[in-house]
Amino acid sequence: MATLLPTQDPRVFSERRERLAARVGATPALLLAGGYRPRNYPDNVYPYRAASHFLYFTGAQIPDAALLKTAGEWQLFIEPDGPGHALWHGETPGPDAIARATGVSRVRPLGELPEALAAAGGADAVATLPATDPSTRARQGALLARDWGGRAGIVTDLGERDAALADAIIDVRLRADTAALEHTREAVSATRAGHLAGMALTAPGAREYQIRAAIEHEFFARGMQCAYGSIVSVNGEVLHNDTHLGTLRAGDLLLVDAGAEHNGWASDVTRTWPVTGRFSATQRAIYELVLHVQVEACDRVRAGARYRDIHLGAGVTLARGLVDLGILHGDPEGLVERGAHALFFPHGLGHIIGLDVHDMEDLGDRAGYQAGRSRSEQFGLGYLRLDRDLEPGMIVTIEPGFYQVPAILNHEELGGKFARDGTLSRSALERFHDVRGIRIEDDVLCTGGDPDVLTHDIPKDPAGVESQVGAAR
């Protein structure tokens, strides 16, 4: 099937492999590309996407391929074209072309992998990372005698050798190199076009799927993919809404969380705009508060800052604003300590972004949480995906929000508790019933100095947003 080779200089990938080799030394390691995933029968597949670790170190999308690092060498193992392949899938690049494009020293048939693994010291000596794709994971288990218990989800209890490889890869992938940044910027440029197209088409009566189609068309027409399932919803309070059947009505806010992926590199942007092109006074008040929180947090993306502190600081700013609006009562710091801000902002402020939109989340919290740190048990803070000290080169999202989620506000232990003790004023909140969900999200590069908001030119100030809505009419 389709093999896509990188168009960048192969040194991009050689350098990445060298950085990894410097960290793991002589330990052999195997990274699998993963295969096609069937949709409703084996020949009807979802669009192919190589596993991110494989893609990072090769730049290539080659279904079912394997990258093997041994002491002095990097080799690729590929499924040779069977009879009939050229008929159905055309001529694919040969071993020499693949070696040239990726810079690996040898490209061999996949059938030789078991013997190469044996030569590298055998199943126990070779480090690997659990494949996401269950079929690939089964194959990997057989090849490398790993038993991850038949689970298809995230594996957190890696063996020592695999854990060391995971940590080394995280350390290499954590900071964007020049090529990564270049691709991310391309993705961002398509994302900008998509959000503008979505704003332009917005009008009462439109369906969510129409706006989504207009947005994603800007990605696809540039040869890009969606980095994740787009959220395009008048029910912005449903955080991971994956249906798009709703109708836009005057008075609604439309929340759009959509980002393009370019050569595997993700962007991730959320904007919220009024269906009529004019925020109501209550919508504007909350929108401006969320925007203030967001801009302040973006500005704090600086080397050495602890992401969790930025998250908590955003909570304090939000809580202060909600106190000013009469929705919460109390001292902002105290409110955040008690988790009251999480009634309206229950998720984390953001995450690392790279080849995965939640970068390296196939490894659980190992990438997002610095060694020695782990998730809080508190409602809200428990959803924070990132708790590292920021370093130059890291790209993170900053995405505070305000949502009225009935399941939270009506929950005995959450909304109920805070209403009973006078922290939450339900009557003040009532005024803001037309604000169901607002989120504003940018992708921010941590530099040695001021943060670089990669997505800065996607309108987010209220006037800028309002001027775009309905522009297609």
Place this chain on the structure above:
Amino acid sequence: MATLLPTQDPRVFSERRERLAARVGATPALLLAGGYRPRNYPDNVYPYRAASHFLYFTGAQIPDAALLKTAGEWQLFIEPDGPGHALWHGETPGPDAIARATGVSRVRPLGELPEALAAAGGADAVATLPATDPSTRARQGALLARDWGGRAGIVTDLGERDAALADAIIDVRLRADTAALEHTREAVSATRAGHLAGMALTAPGAREYQIRAAIEHEFFARGMQCAYGSIVSVNGEVLHNDTHLGTLRAGDLLLVDAGAEHNGWASDVTRTWPVTGRFSATQRAIYELVLHVQVEACDRVRAGARYRDIHLGAGVTLARGLVDLGILHGDPEGLVERGAHALFFPHGLGHIIGLDVHDMEDLGDRAGYQAGRSRSEQFGLGYLRLDRDLEPGMIVTIEPGFYQVPAILNHEELGGKFARDGTLSRSALERFHDVRGIRIEDDVLCTGGDPDVLTHDIPKDPAGVESQVGAAR
């Protein structure tokens, strides 16, 4: 996660279930909906699509659900919303709403499934079909003590009870009912809009992905999906081309095989058009031949006709045309017997279409091949996916083509052999070098009388096609 309930009358699904029950009697049966498939980590998933058998009998898309038929009852088992579900995924329809929309008698928590299976007679007594999704298949193996050998592909050696269920389901699904036909017609209407949009945007210098984006936008903007990965290629001779990076050049033909899916129901249409909007004389000669073959074959979609005969008849008509053009030499029937037409038309004439674009191909050839018939070993005929006597209600594709595939024409045992014995005139073929791949495909409903070409109003005569190309300029 997202639960999508049917909007049609629940009797549509009750009737389908009754038709199945009438065929399998008291045998209990379990059909699984299948789960989300991760793209690059578990939270980043491909768009959900329920397994077709589940969807056919419930109309519902409910991740990880199970449909259990026992002697007198149909029950749905669903994953209850865990804590936090409403936050991330919103309120989902409750058991009562699901029961009403699907017409099943009871909706129960998934955790009760093992006990229900035991009550139904246990693992050995309950018939099932192998899930396509490997994670679901693993779960199914554990629930029902099936061991399909860890394979993720098609299982052909079903046990007796499972095979009987498969045959009964095939018998029910083989003929489109009113609801199926209605959805298919909706899908066709989007497909028509897509092909017209693609033709309109076509011009030298455009990229394949731009045309693809324009086509698929027409699907998405109607709230539909792609029924399969669109082929949009100036290399039409690569039958299942899944890359779209090529640039359209004057003199090229663009082959587009793309169809929308509506509520699960697929359409599948191919058109081939000239990038400039004008066929060259050689392109027109071959195009008109393929069209003649196609129209003739469509007209033969009649109750009682054996699909294989229509396929072979199409081969004869193609061969006769190629003899007239001086490309082949010999008697058309004899050429087809020897497989010479397959040098240029190596694939099957078509397949059944329904909820799967190759309907029920998850069961291998069991649906496509009538009992007692099996695939030929001959090159070309071996790719025929359908060999049944047609019945009213069956929807089939008719999709002959002409391709110059170097891997075939240069193959010693194929092009080489026929050139050596004088059957193939390479010099005559040389004149047609600008015809790399042409395919014309419609979806045709077999009725009691004349065939109903569902996709008839998507232009296919040369003048109609030419008039659409570049219309957007």
